[in-house]
Amino acid sequence: MFDGLREKLGRFSDDVEEDVDAEATDEGEADADTGEVDDTAADTQPTDSDAIDDTEVAAESADGTAAEDAAATAEDATATAEDATATAEDATATADDATAAGESDTSSEDASDADRGVAERAKLFATGKTVIDEDDLADHLDDLELALLSSDVEMSVADEILAGVESNLVGETRRRLQSTGNLVQDALREALFDVISVGQFDFEDRIAEAEKPVVIIFTGVNGVGKTTTIAKLASYLEDRGYSSVLANGDTYRAGANQQLGEHAEALDVPYISHEQGGDPTAVIYDAVEYAEANDVDVVLGDTAGRLHTSEGLMDQLSKIERIIEPDMTLFVDEAVAGQDAVTRATEFNNAAEVDGAILTKADADPQGGAAISIAHVTGKPILFLGTGQGYEHLDPFDPKEVVDQLTLGE
Ligand SMILES: Nc1nc2c(ncn2[C@@H]2O[C@H](COP(=O)(O)OP(=O)(O)OP(=O)(O)O)[C@@H](O)[C@H]2O)c(=O)[nH]1
Incomplete structure (x- = not known):
């Protein structure tokens, strides 16, 4: 990766x-x-x-x-x-x-x-201070900026990393991560960690502490793996002792019902859906009532990834947020989408404030730009990485591990 x-x-x-x-x-x-x-x-x-x-x-x-x-x-x-x-x-x-x-x-x-x-x-x-000449460092920082931008790191995030590396090199490094014995690498690791770890919280703690049923809404465009991710999360929660119900709030797209229904069947979890063209808020509302009546711990609600107009989509998401008041709204996109994923995360966050992001297809050799940028740009953490097509391929996002991966290949 x-x-x-x-x-x-x-x-x-x-x-x-x-x-x-x-x-x-x-x-x-x-x-x-x-x-x-x-x-x-x-x-x-x-x-x-x-x-x-x-x-x-x-x-x-x-x-x-x-x-x-x-x-x-x-x-x-x-x-x-x-x-x-x-x-x-x-x-x-x-x-x-x-x-x-x-x-x-x-x-x-x-x-x-x-x-x-x-x-x-x-x-x-x-x-942890070095004696590098400032002019020399400036040249290297230019190279680093190019490297980051060419790997789809968002511009403001690249700037933040450069500023972090510079201050870590000329000042005292903070040493939250284990030192590699290489000052420059340590300075880079700390700067990356700063932007990647923005807003991190413990997802499992949040689920454990919330009043049941916990309602989680998923937003994001079609085709990025949102439906599969919902199914993966149902499986992840089941492994940790939580029951869930899936709700198909994507009433716009023909086939969405069948797709999520198939996952529900495969996982043997309850599934709530309405006719195509119905009101997605009503579907999720029904799922919440079902969960309350049947002691189900978590409601996982899909939403449309595309409507006739983007205003229509954003209005729909705002309505769900207003009426359902979900415990969490998670934005799903592909790690391989790079800058596009970052732009979309910002747009969706504006329509229905997200609590965190899930990046799918991290197994498909992404550049890393989205993984590095999303948390810093939106102020909301990445919570999971999708690492394959199977239900078990959902890994909690650990900023330290990602920094290790990016700098040490571990
Ligand atoms: N390699 C890989 N493939 C994934 C991952 N997550 C989802 N996919 C695949 O991506 C494709 C699209 O996934 P869906 O879940 O159908 O995507 P969606 O966002 O619901 O898209 P629509 O069905 O078009 O709404 C499927 O073939 C999934 O198996 C992942 O983490 N890694």
């Missing part, structure tokens, strides 16, 4: 990490230069023998402080601190060379600057 986008995100992490390493090496060399300067300050001593002694002392001091500090900090740090230790070692080596050459004449204050540089770099790595 999401293989294309995962590859692009991986490339971004690798490229930025490479620059961070290059930057770190440059800084290490700069620190080492400072060390070179410090050591030879000893040459200003009056006698040759003093100069030799002092040079040795200065060299030891440069080694000791720089390497020891860096090594000590690096011990506390995670894997990333190893770079800093390496830098400190480089600095030590170069400082030794400089001592032998004895070529510079800067004051010993620079020694503490050098020490600070290495130690602070180690600390930065340890706390």
